Amino acid sequence: MKRTFIFIMISIMITASCSRDKEIIRAASSITAEELREYTMAFGSDSLMGRMPFTEGEKKSVRLLASYLSDIGFQPAFGDSYFQEVPMTEITSSVTAPVTIRNRYETINLTSPDDIAIISPSKQTKIELRDIPVVFCGFGIVAPEYSWDDYRNLDVKGKCAVVLVNDPGLYTGDTTLFQGRTMTYYGRWTYKYEEAARQGAAAILIIHETTGAGYDYSIPRKSSISSRLQMADPGTYQCDITGWLSTEAASKVFGSEGYNVDSLRLSACSPDFCGFEMNAYINANITNTIRNEVSNNVAGILRGTTKPEEAIVITAHWDHFGIGEPEMGDSIYNGTIDNGTSMAWALEIGEAFAALRGGTRRSVILLFPTSEEQGLLGSGYFVAHSPVKTDSIIACFNNDMLLPEGRMKDFMITGYGKSDLEDMLARAAARQDRYILPDPHPETGMYFRSDHFPFARAGVPSLFARGNCDSREFGKEWAYEREKDFLQNIYHKPADNYCPEMNFDGIAEDASAIFEVAAKIADSDIFPAWKKGSEFAAKRMSKK
Ligand SMILES: [Zn+2]
Incomplete structure (x- = not known):
């Protein structure tokens, strides 16, 4: 009798988790290359004037983000506002x-x-x-x-x-x-x-x-x-x-x-x-010479059903360099790849969360920090003044400079070997027939140079991962040359413009895999941990 009962319970649990997995995969199908392209075009548009903090370009950019958040069904994350003022000097x-x-x-x-x-x-x-x-x-x-x-x-x-x-x-x-x-x-x-x-x-x-x-x-x-x-x-x-x-x-x-x-x-x-x-x-x-100014982080939240006080964060900075020194007749630093494609990635993950039937147990925050280019200031401020306690931020997923170069075989992890999130991602990547690749240049310390880092420092396991090095269609050499071309001719230049040749199929796959990992965490009691020996492990020890 007792044994039968346990058997039935286990069967129900397995069926429930299988159907939940199916539901996650169904929700992930809302992520499309077409929508990624539309968002990216909008973020790279001249009308946003290079998205520079404190300018007219900031006002337009943050308003646009707030309207997108509202469109995909995210609530304001800061009381009744999508904006968090960040005082800066x-x-x-x-x-x-x-x-x-x-x-x-x-x-x-x-x-x-x-x-x-x-x-x-x-x-x-x-x-x-x-x-x-x-x-x-x-x-x-x-x-x-x-x-x-x-x-x-x-x-x-x-x-x-x-x-x-x-x-x-x-x-x-x-x-x-x-x-x-x-x-x-x-x-x-x-x-x-x-x-x-x-x-x-x-x-x-x-x-x-x-x-x-x-x-x-x-x-x-x-x-x-x-x-x-x-x-x-x-x-x-x-x-x-x-x-x-x-x-x-x-x-x-x-x-x-x-x-x-x-x-x-x-x-x-x-x-x-x-x-x-x-x-x-x-x-x-x-x-x-000193000037005081205020810029804005933008964030929306989907509140969790049973543990709304705990959250996972998906993030991509909105700012870039505005209008500056002209190069080849162009003076608008549009920042389409830095960081329009990543904002599109974040919004598509957000939309998949909104499509998930029954919501998730924990809250999901989509965060677009300001002033990343000035030293991770917006994300640093968010972590210090977060709407949920830092200890209750379960994981952070960030992206920066996602190259729209089509589908990749690799899933490159910057800052490889640091947290359990990598093992969860490896499983999602395998389902896409992809492999995990540690960043081939770990000596440059790239893990410390984008918005997940203030979260990591505060103890939040944080993942910075994307397909980058091994094109499914053209191989590694080609991917390497494309990245080199980007870094030499486009990165932080007015040439970072939208162009119709951009291929968003790879970013769509990246977004689906990250969504799968994030959704499993948001819908469970899992506390992903830092790996032993990580410099951030001590901060989160008490959570295990
Ligand atoms: Zn960037």
Whole structure:
């Protein structure tokens, strides 16, 4: 009797979960290449003026997103509004006198921005470093899980910390040191700035090196002379001056005291290495021009049926660069691929959720953050001021720069090896006859460079995945060339325009697979976890 009862219960459960799987697959069929194309055309249109925060283009873009959210049946996520105001400060720094580093032998003049690319994140208008001691701090990393502390026995309070880019794993070929060639968050400049500030340093300089940075010196050079946005309230202490030393300038500064930067880098890869105070003092003056502005995140919610206080988040930033320097007669930076295609991807996933009969147990949030291009500001603000508790955000799925290049055999995971979401995705990908591919360039730290990252830092398992490297029709070489062409000729240029040759079949498949994973989580009690050894695991431990 009892056994029969259990048997019946199990049968009911299996039938229920099978029919639920079928229902998920049925709802996923609402995702179509045609609709992805229509959304993308709209987001890439000149009428949105390049979707720049604080401009008329922002007003039009966020209104359009809110109307789409309403059309697909999502409710406003912020009380009765689809908009969340994000207060930001725009800072333009200018270096007003030559930067000098003086040691006992000579005074070295560093030209800004060619030798040294510095700014001040401070809200003071005048910032001065006068004869501040310079301390070499290895990679500038404090990582208890790797028993690593570059700041041990060093006092950098009120001083200028100079550190190496990336992390020790990149430079030795030892795959057990940190994560080998895969950059950990400790390798990112943002982390190095944060750690130096925690240590009380007045200034932080990173020695540039192209492989370790993932880009050449022209990138930090250019951003040091451009206006930047930051949170109106950064929440934590920041160094007064932050920036980069070019490879040549670093050779000059270290060479003058008899050090070779390349040998120092190799020594610093040993856990026994100790940083040291140099016999050098830095002088620098910066004037800041400050403007306060408000931009908007846009989000809609489908409330869960039994656990509405828990949510999963699907996200894609709405902002791009507006109207700027013309190239080949075009001055509108439309950002069709960055990030129109991903917004289309998110809306199509949203529509599939809305089509799911009976809804889901947990809530689903579609989030379009502002100011991703300015340093993940909108998503960072959302995480700090989320309409659901951060601990109750069960998972985050983000996309950025989805290439409309047709169906792919691969499902490339940026930041591979971090969470259970990857295993769930592998099952969905297999059903599409696709395979999981770790990002072939993990040393560039791409996982830390888009909107899922503020979620990951807060402990939310987050997935950044798409088909990218292996075209079903034309193979790997072709896909590689197409991506290379995009990065060289289209990325962050006015040429990022819609064109009719775009093929959305691959993005449709991506969206279906992500929807399948997201729907299973939204409709269950599953708490996806970080994998052991992930730098974000500690934040979520208590949830397991
Ligand atoms: Zn982007």
